[in-house]
Amino acid sequence: MSRTLMLSLAALAGLAVAGTAFGSASHARLAVKPGHAAPGGVIRIVGNADACTGTVTAISAAFPGHAYGEGTLTGTVHANHTFVIRGRLSRNAHAGRYSVGARCGGGNLGVATYVRVS
Secondary structure, eight states: OOHHHHHHHHHHHHHHHHHHHHHTSOOOEEEEESSEEOTTOEEEEEEEOTTOOEEEEEEETTSSSOGGGSEEEEEEEOTTSEEEEEEEOOTTOOSEEEEEEEEETTEEEEEEEEEEEO
16 A cells, blocks of 8 residues: 555544544534424424533524524523423514524534424
8 A cells, every 4th residue: 555545544534533523522402393383383492502501592583582683582401401492483483494593601502403484
């Protein structure tokens, strides 16, 4: 095997290991259930706040209110770092796909999902 090929394979293996390590560093998760609802419809935002404790804030233009330049729904992070936020979509939300992000402990959780308003 040539030296160039061996160096290339070693570099690829190193990237794969680094990518796995970086990819598994965060356990934060976020989902909206159901994934689609009518304006004003009841939804749940579920997830894992990784190491964060306290209050979690879900942020989306599909939610009522005006915090962070968009609407918000808030909930409490449980001892096992999971959370469930129950709320409603804005009654004024137009049909479409909306991004949903979350903040906890003064920082962004670094994950996002979507909800469809129909």
